[in-house]
Amino acid sequence: MTKEEAKHILRELDFDDWYMAGVMFPPKTVTKKRMRKLEDLTIFLEPNEKMFPSVQLKDLVEWIENKIGDKQLAKTLKDINNNTALSYLQKCIEFHKTVTSRCKNLKEIAGENYV
Amino acid sequence: MDDIRKRGYSGNILHLRLSTLDYEIIPTEKYVEWSGGNALGTALFWDYCEDKTIQDGRNEKNVLVITTSPLNGTAAPSAGGRCEIVGVGCGTYPIGWFTRSNIGGRLSSQIKFAGYDAVVISGKAPYPVWVEVKNSHIRYNDARKLWGEKARKTQLKILSQLDTDNNGWGWQPLPGKKDEASYTTQKPAIICVGPAGEQQSVHAALVHDAGNTSAQGGFAAVFGSKNLKAISFLGTGGVKATNPMDLVDARFKVKERYAFNPNNPDLYQWGRLSKPGGSNFVSSVTQNSRLQSCAGCIMGCRSRYDVGYGNETKCQATAWYAFFALYYYKNDRQKMSEVALKLADYCNDVGINTYTFATSIHWLERLWHKGILGKNKKIHTELNFDELGSEKFGFEFVDAFAYKKDIGEFFADGFVQGAIKAGLEDEWKQGYLHHPYWGIQEHGYDSRCEVEWGYASILTDRDINSHDFNIMFWNVNLSMLHGTPYRIEAGKIVELMAEKLKPYVDSPNCLNYADDNIYSDDVLNLVRWYIHYNRFWKNTAQFCDLRWADLYDTNAPGNVGATADEEVGEQVYWNAVTGEDISFVDGLKKGHKTFIFQNAIWALQGRHRDMVYLADYIYEKPVEKGDFPFFLWPTKDENGSWRYTDLMHRKLDREKFDDFKTRFYKAEGLDPQTGWPTEKTLKELGLDFVIDELKKHNKLGKEV
Numbered sequence: 001m002t003k004e005e006a007k008h009i010l011r012e013l014d015f016d017d018w019y020m021a022g023v024m025f026p027p028k029t030v031t032k033k034r035m036r037k038l039e040d041l042t043i044f045l046e047p048n049e050k051m052f053p054s055v056q057l058k059d060l061v062e063w064i065e066n067k068i069g070d071k072q073l074a075k076t077l078k079d080i081n082n083n084t085a086l087s088y089l090q091k092c093i094e095f096h097k098t099v100t101s102r103c104k105n106l107k108e109i110a111g112e113n114y115v
Numbered sequence: 116m117d118d119i120r121k122r123g124y125s126g127n128i129l130h131l132r133l134s135t136l137d138y139e140i141i142p143t144e145k146y147v148e149w150s151g152g153n154a155l156g157t158a159l160f161w162d163y164c165e166d167k168t169i170q171d172g173r174n175e176k177n178v179l180v181i182t183t184s185p186l187n188g189t190a191a192p193s194a195g196g197r198c199e200i201v202g203v204g205c206g207t208y209p210i211g212w213f214t215r216s217n218i219g220g221r222l223s224s225q226i227k228f229a230g231y232d233a234v235v236i237s238g239k240a241p242y243p244v245w246v247e248v249k250n251s252h253i254r255y256n257d258a259r260k261l262w263g264e265k266a267r268k269t270q271l272k273i274l275s276q277l278d279t280d281n282n283g284w285g286w287q288p289l290p291g292k293k294d295e296a297s298y299t300t301q302k303p304a305i306i307c308v309g310p311a312g313e314q315q316s317v318h319a320a321l322v323h324d325a326g327n328t329s330a331q332g333g334f335a336a337v338f339g340s341k342n343l344k345a346i347s348f349l350g351t352g353g354v355k356a357t358n359p360m361d362l363v364d365a366r367f368k369v370k371e372r373y374a375f376n377p378n379n380p381d382l383y384q385w386g387r388l389s390k391p392g393g394s395n396f397v398s399s400v401t402q403n404s405r406l407q408s409c410a411g412c413i414m415g416c417r418s419r420y421d422v423g424y425g426n427e428t429k430c431q432a433t434a435w436y437a438f439f440a441l442y443y444y445k446n447d448r449q450k451m452s453e454v455a456l457k458l459a460d461y462c463n464d465v466g467i468n469t470y471t472f473a474t475s476i477h478w479l480e481r482l483w484h485k486g487i488l489g490k491n492k493k494i495h496t497e498l499n500f501d502e503l504g505s506e507k508f509g510f511e512f513v514d515a516f517a518y519k520k521d522i523g524e525f526f527a528d529g530f531v532q533g534a535i536k537a538g539l540e541d542e543w544k545q546g547y548l549h550h551p552y553w554g555i556q557e558h559g560y561d562s563r564c565e566v567e568w569g570y571a572s573i574l575t576d577r578d579i580n581s582h583d584f585n586i587m588f589w590n591v592n593l594s595m596l597h598g599t600p601y602r603i604e605a606g607k608i609v610e611l612m613a614e615k616l617k618p619y620v621d622s623p624n625c626l627n628y629a630d631d632n633i634y635s636d637d638v639l640n641l642v643r644w645y646i647h648y649n650r651f652w653k654n655t656a657q658f659c660d661l662r663w664a665d666l667y668d669t670n671a672p673g674n675v676g677a678t679a680d681e682e683v684g685e686q687v688y689w690n691a692v693t694g695e696d697i698s699f700v701d702g703l704k705k706g707h708k709t710f711i712f713q714n715a716i717w718a719l720q721g722r723h724r725d726m727v728y729l730a731d732y733i734y735e736k737p738v739e740k741g742d743f744p745f746f747l748w749p750t751k752d753e754n755g756s757w758r759y760t761d762l763m764h765r766k767l768d769r770e771k772f773d774d775f776k777t778r779f780y781k782a783e784g785l786d787p788q789t790g791w792p793t794e795k796t797l798k799e800l801g802l803d804f805v806i807d808e809l810k811k812h813n814k815l816g817k818e819v
């Protein structure tokens with residue numbers, strides 16, 4: 001992957017392509033926020049005991065594939081999502097790990113000071 | 116002591132006549148057939164509001180009723196501390212309907228201890244006032260110096276003014292005869308408005324203590340329009356139950372059967388009555404907290420913290436801004452909680468309804484990025500939405516609404532109203548502004564999936580805000596989320612719930628939310644039960660929505676919920692206190708009567724069935740991506756097998772809902788052509804006195 005390609009994947013999208021994601025505060029509410037770029041997912045996908053990602057993983061993968069434009073990452077995530085042995089939360093944890101490490105690698109390619 | 120004072124009533128209704136700054140006492144005896152709460156409030160509104168055609172609660176002719184139940188101030192589980200408010204509201208679209216709201220804390224118990232079952236508020240004070248009620252002593256006080264104060268300061272100042280003799284003990288002196296007790300250690304319960312209510316913004320909330328608010332309905336704006344800053348209640352009386360031992364026995368029994376074990380809590384319990392945990396949605400900023408509750412609650416849901424903020428805050432107030440803050444502070448969860456709780460405190464202090472922000476802030480963000488909202492844009496704002504998530508922006512945003520400035524002024528009559536004013540009606544119709552029923556915000560559960568919530572909201576007057584069936588959404592979907600087995604399988608849960616809904620429904624098919632069943636008579640009957648249950652057991656008897664109805668419960672043998680149970684159901688507490696002998700279903704029938712009564716008021720206000728429809732996007736667009744991972748709900752397949760099915764991606768069918776409405780009106784005894792009550796129905800329900808008024812306005816429904 002070239003530096004330019006990495007930067008492209010890490011870029012902030014135009015508003016119309018932002019992804020509305022929910023976060024669940026069980027057992028009473030879901031609140032939403034728009035994801036502007038790939039790296040935003042590293043915060044949102046990390047579950048803790050009071051706050052879970054609330055999103056359709058299949059749609060999220062499509063967003064990564066079609067809007068972010070990272071087909072390779074989308075393929076990995078698709079495989080995780082298709083793993084019927086995993087619960088939704090386990091899938092989120094795997095998504096989180098995968099996206100976090102992908103962002104780290106992309107940033108390294110893009111250049112040390114890439115924000 | 117007369118008879119009704121032994122039956123949970125205090126015996127008097129206080130009528131505050133603000134225009135003349137005087138009052139009258141009405142004997143409750145005259146109204147005892149209305150039970151209390153929502154029904155009593157509706158009857159008092161009918162008698163004291165001379166013009167029932169008003170379409171905005173801020174009209175001077177409006178009458179507001181704060182009303183209690185015989186169960187308030189007693190040990191009835193999670194029913195002792197709620198308080199109902201009714202009157203014409205504001206903020207709904209196209210007009211402000213006659214509506215209701217509810218508030219917790221100590222308010223209703225102090226009202227009763229002071230000797231009253233309800234407070235009727237009419238007219239408009241010539242200048243800002245607050246009202247002091249100490250037992251039979253009623254006094255109007257000049258509130259000009261309080262005007263502009265936030266809720267906390269208002270309450271503190273009133274408390275300091277009440278403690279008139281500076282006895283130094285914090286005891287409240289009582290005016291009275293020399294031979295009567297002259298002090299009490301009780302603290303007055305104060306209901307007040309902050310700046311938002313004074314500004315008559317429809318987004319304002321009434322506030323009591325730190326975190327009790329009455330927001331939906333827009334009644335704080337009504338207080339503001341009446342120049343009413345606050346009412347303080349202090350009483351030294353009590354509430355007498357007819358059969359106190361029956362009440363105590365049932366309370367112990369319900370605890371034995373349903374309570375969770377604090378040493379080994381079942382975190383995956385299904386059911387409502389004794390679900391452990393508070394309702395502050397974000398992580399606590401400290402481990403040092405203790406539970407706090409409304410008077411007499413069986414399971415408190417709020418906390419007080421040693422950090423000095425976030426006390427008693429709960430629900431949406433703690434959540435609406437948290438996710439933005441999490442991003443702004445780069446995943447610092449401690450900071451997120453701090454900002455969310457401090458902002459929740461602030462919203463309660465200025466008296467603002469945070470539910471209104473939960474959906475609209477996303478829409479405003481959209482307008483900002485579309486170039487419609489901004490400095491010198493179509494909708495002008497000085498706010499910088501690029502800072503959304505920061506503590507500073509959060510406070511500035513709330514301030515705009517609390518002080519009716521900037522966008523708070525533009526949207527002071529409601530977001531849909533503002534959208535129309537800006538020529539952005541399509542934004543609402545297409546669902547960018549998630550306001551599905553009567554122009555107000557979605558509660559969080561999409562009407563296209565959870566149809567009973569949407570149907571009941573549009574068939575009444577606002578967001579029904581009642582989680583009786585919705586608890587299933589959380590139980591089932593959290594199981595799926597965690598990958599844990601369902602505690603109750605779909606086939607069983609529908610049986611358990613349908614059993615509680617008898618005789619309204621005759622089969623579990625009422626809980627079959629498959630596409631081809633959501634307009635069926637079975638679902639229709641579930642919706643009727645839902646509305647009637649709310650109007651009586653929840654809004655009139657005042658069982659708290661966080662604990663009731665308990666339609667199934669894994670804490671109990673056979674997973675049977677407490678609702679309608681012979682030994683621990685709602686009617687047991689009601690009968691123990693009032694000495695009546697009503698069945699659970701008798702209560703539902705009373706709920707039906709109140710609902711029809713309210714339909715008469717809505718008809719006078721101008722409602723016609725053609726106005727009763729959900730926002731266009733509900734029929735035109737499938738549920739959007741991103742809200743939930745799935746919306747699992749019971750459905751039955753062609754072989755009769757039940758399972759939990761994902762209902763995402765559904766939209767409703769306009770014609771089918773219209774037909775549903777026709778059948779609903781017929782079943783309720785309303786004219787299906789107009790939705791207005793018919794003479795026959797009114798007579799059958801003992802509402803004959805309504806007929807002439809409806810005739811006078813040409814609003815009497817034709818017989819079916």
Ligand code: SF4
Pocket residue numbers: 193194196197219220407408409412413414415416417659660661662
């Ligand atoms: S559950 Fe919460 S809101 Fe309901 S009565 Fe108890 S403390 Fe009040």
